[in-house]
Amino acid sequence: MIKVTLPDGSVKEFESGATPFDVANSISAGLARNVISAKYNNTTVETTTPLTTDGSLVLYTWNDDEGKTAFWHSSAHILAQALEELYPGVKLTIGPAIDKGFYYDVDLGERTLGEHDFKKIEDKMLEIARGKHEFSMRSVSKADALELYKKQDNPYKVELIENLEDGTITFCDHDSFTDLCRGGHLPNTGFVKAVKLMSVAGAYWRGDEKNPQLTRVYGISFPKQKDLKEYLELLEEAKKRDHRKLGKELQLFTFSQKVGQGLPLWLPKGAALRERLENFLKAAQKKAGYEMVVTPHIGQKELYVTSGHYAKYGADSFQPITTPAEGEEFLLKPMNCPHHCEIYNAVQWSYRDLPKRFAEFGTVYRYEQSGELHGLTRVRGFTQDDAHIFCTPDQLDDEFMKVIDLVLYVFGSLGFENFTAQVSLRDPDNKEKYIGSDENWAKAENAIINAAKAKGLNYVIETGEAAFYGPKLDFMVKDALGRSWQLGTIQVDYNLPERFELTYKGSDNEEHRPVMIHRAPFGSMERFVAILLEHTGGNFPLWLMPQQAIVLTLSENYEKYAQNVLELLENHEIRATVDDRGETMGRKIREAEMQKLPFMLIIGEKEANDGTVSVRKHGGEDLGTMTVAEFAEVVNTEINKTLKKFEV
RNA sequence: GCCGACGUAGCUCAGGGGUAGAGCGUUUCCUUGGUAAGGAAGAGGUCACGGGUUCAAAUCCCGUCGUUGGCUCCA
Numbered sequence: 126m127i128k129v130t131l132p133d134g135s136v137k138e139f140e141s142g143a144t145p146f147d148v149a150n151s152i153s154a155g156l157a158r159n160v161i162s163a164k165y166n167n168t169t170v171e172t173t174t175p176l177t178t179d180g181s182l183v184l185y186t187w188n189d190d191e192g193k194t195a196f197w198h199s200s201a202h203i204l205a206q207a208l209e210e211l212y213p214g215v216k217l218t219i220g221p222a223i224d225k226g227f228y229y230d231v232d233l234g235e236r237t238l239g240e241h242d243f244k245k246i247e248d249k250m251l252e253i254a255r256g257k258h259e260f261s262m263r264s265v266s267k268a269d270a271l272e273l274y275k276k277q278d279n280p281y282k283v284e285l286i287e288n289l290e291d292g293t294i295t296f297c298d299h300d301s302f303t304d305l306c307r308g309g310h311l312p313n314t315g316f317v318k319a320v321k322l323m324s325v326a327g328a329y330w331r332g333d334e335k336n337p338q339l340t341r342v343y344g345i346s347f348p349k350q351k352d353l354k355e356y357l358e359l360l361e362e363a364k365k366r367d368h369r370k371l372g373k374e375l376q377l378f379t380f381s382q383k384v385g386q387g388l389p390l391w392l393p394k395g396a397a398l399r400e401r402l403e404n405f406l407k408a409a410q411k412k413a414g415y416e417m418v419v420t421p422h423i424g425q426k427e428l429y430v431t432s433g434h435y436a437k438y439g440a441d442s443f444q445p446i447t448t449p450a451e452g453e454e455f456l457l458k459p460m461n462c463p464h465h466c467e468i469y470n471a472v473q474w475s476y477r478d479l480p481k482r483f484a485e486f487g488t489v490y491r492y493e494q495s496g497e498l499h500g501l502t503r504v505r506g507f508t509q510d511d512a513h514i515f516c517t518p519d520q521l522d523d524e525f526m527k528v529i530d531l532v533l534y535v536f537g538s539l540g541f542e543n544f545t546a547q548v549s550l551r552d553p554d555n556k557e558k559y560i561g562s563d564e565n566w567a568k569a570e571n572a573i574i575n576a577a578k579a580k581g582l583n584y585v586i587e588t589g590e591a592a593f594y595g596p597k598l599d600f601m602v603k604d605a606l607g608r609s610w611q612l613g614t615i616q617v618d619y620n621l622p623e624r625f626e627l628t629y630k631g632s633d634n635e636e637h638r639p640v641m642i643h644r645a646p647f648g649s650m651e652r653f654v655a656i657l658l659e660h661t662g663g664n665f666p667l668w669l670m671p672q673q674a675i676v677l678t679l680s681e682n683y684e685k686y687a688q689n690v691l692e693l694l695e696n697h698e699i700r701a702t703v704d705d706r707g708e709t710m711g712r713k714i715r716e717a718e719m720q721k722l723p724f725m726l727i728i729g730e731k732e733a734n735d736g737t738v739s740v741r742k743h744g745g746e747d748l749g750t751m752t753v754a755e756f757a758e759v760v761n762t763e764i765n766k767t768l769k770k771f772e773v
Numbered sequence: 774g775c776c777g778a779c780g781u782a783g784c785u786c787a788g789g790g791g792u793a794g795a796g797c798g799u800u801u802c803c804u805u806g807g808u809a810a811g812g813a814a815g816a817g818g819u820c821a822c823g824g825g826u827u828c829a830a831a832u833c834c835c836g837u838c839g840u841u842g843g844c845u846c847c848a
Contacts, residue, residue, distance in 0.1 A: 228843095238777085326843030327776025333845085338776055341843070373784080382821085382839055434848060441846080460848055494774055494846065495839095503847090592848070643848095680805045707805070715809035729807060741808055 130181040142175040162195030197222035199311040200346040206302035207249035218281040226345030243322040257315030258300035267291035319353035368658035369500040387505035409771035415482040420464035426454040432463040461487035466625040474629040480516035501655035514642040525576040543603035552589030569617035594620035604660040613646040674701040679729035697757035
């Protein structure tokens with residue numbers, strides 16, 4: 126008999142050799158039907174793996190991430206089988222589960238694969254799934270494993286196996302298909318009821334561009350047809366909210382081939398939106414003791430040699446601009462911090478002056494590879510809501526927490542309610558990748574963790590994700606569709622103060638090194654606007670809307686009254702325009718709806734006589750008739766719901 | 774940068790070796806209106822760009838540029 130401990134702490138006894146499935150069955154028939162995978166003593170096992178020792182068991186269903194992983198990993202096997210059957214001679218490589226689905230990388234030889242082939246492959250997969258073939262693991266010797274794949278002339282699997290230790294190698298079989306596999310599968314293929322191939326892309330073997338290029342087929346699968354339908358609907362919704370589409374429709378920004386790829390052009394409405402965001406942050410920063418600075422768009426190459434950026438990124442950046450006569454070299458600035466360091470250096474500081482907080486909406490230029498450009502989220506020229514805080518080591522904890530406050534204020538005002546923090550530390554086994562002393566790293570890492578704790582942030586620690594010059598705290602927000610985005614970032618830096626020989630005079634009358642904090646709550650204006658667009662679907666918070674209301678006249682008889690109303694609105698600082706074209710009310714409303722204008726103020730004979738407006742909200746809600754002053758109250762109430770004052 | 778897909782009117786897209794298409798928008802005229810498209814007429818295209826094949830290319834082929842899904846990278 127063995128003792129199996131379940132997650133709730135209860136212990137059950139089973140015959141040795143009982144499987145996780147048996148355990149599930151002893152709990153309930155429903156669980157037995159739905160159990161997908163399991164972990165025994167923290168090791169992934171199949172639901173059919175006999176348990177022979179005491180241990181603790183966790184059972185997973187589709188509702189667990191681990192269950193989904195097993196589900197999708199198993200689906201990758203089915204995909205591989207389908208590809209093998211449809212395209213004899215394909216060489217299989219790897220096929221893992223990913224965040225949303227799975228992929229399989231195959232070497233198709235001379236063949237190509239396109240979306241028109243998907244239907245055929247999906248049908249084949251479903252046919253295999255319907256066969257309810259059991260997945261079963263078996264151990265093989267290294268020699269046998271190698272022989273199999275050598276016979277198939279598959280250098281990829283051979284390479285994988287050569288890196289494995291004899292005795293640990295397992296194959297997974299289902300139906301007529303066999304694959305090298307570590308394990309973690311569904312009980313049988315029949316669990317997969319819906320399959321959709323999403324895309325096909327090139328991918329290098331082991332992610333190295335020197336290696337042969339493979340064909341990667343992406344897919345997703347579900348236990349119910351309905352789940353697939355919902356997933357596709359979510360994708361549709363995401364498409365509707367795509368910032369590139371909305372940016373065009375709402376006339377916020379554009380790109381021009383002539384200007385150059387990755388270089389966004391802000392149209393008047395987009396520029397107004399962006400300016401409003403900037404002013405919002407400027408006001409909060411002013412309260413928090415920041416001072417604005419301004420620096421040029423280029424800097425001498427020497428500046429970046431000093432900062433260390435040239436050595437690290439110079440070759441992969443826009444190349445230097447040279448002067449015609451002297452041959453001096455200048456770089457488009459990829460960062461604002463070197464400039465800000467020199468601003469710090471312009472004056473001699475006492476510890477009494479610190480912290481200094483220099484802020485700038487600084488436009489920077491980075492050479493992003495052409496394939497990496499994407500709408501406003503990946504561009505070659507963008508504006509960071511940058512600031513650098515220079516403080517004494519003693520002030521670091523406190524300053525860091527103040528920055529967190531500011532970031533949380535920004536998120537709150539813009540409707541990002543779901544977010545987590547990621548603390549990125551250096552990889553202690555790989556210290557040569559980073560610059561700076563152990564002591565400084567320890568101090569900086571502790572400061573970040575302490576601040577995250579003190580502020581009650583929901584955070585995860587990622588080792589090895591730090592910047593080369595210091596650890597950081599990144600904020601990941603979840604948008605309305607549940608997608609995660611990295612937004613604001615706060616980074617501690619002991620390196621640049623060293624390189625730029627920044628100093629302040631301490632109370633001991635000695636020169637000391639300040640610590641630097643880099644921070645950008647938005648990240649960049651471009652990326653932030655893109656994310657905000659997708660989060661809100663273009664229905665920005667009222668305070669941010671480029672235009673908050675439109676006055677719609679029922680006929681030209683009310684043009685004059687419309688102008689009066691507009692003037693009153695302006696007195697109440699409500700951003701509005703008048704639509705007094707000779708169009709029908711139906712059309713005017715439709716167009717205003719499509720422009721996502723929050724309020725429509727309709728005026729006709731009745732309103733003109735009473736000195737009122739009839740208020741329709743975006744989406745159709747009728748708020749009835751009221752005076753402009755009453756309407757201004759409605760607007761202010763709504764704004765105050767989201768836009769609070771920043772309290773220091 | 775690499776692999777795949779795409780590039781036709783301002784926008785969304787259909788078509789496809791033999792005179793360039795639709796809807797929306799735009800312009801003009803009519804309509805003076807009550808909560809998501811009033812009616813009519815007109816204008817608008819070197820079918821991304823450059824080569825090639827062909828009697829004939831927007832269509833087929835090659836290249837370039839751009840967009841896009843991935844890969845790689847991301848101070």
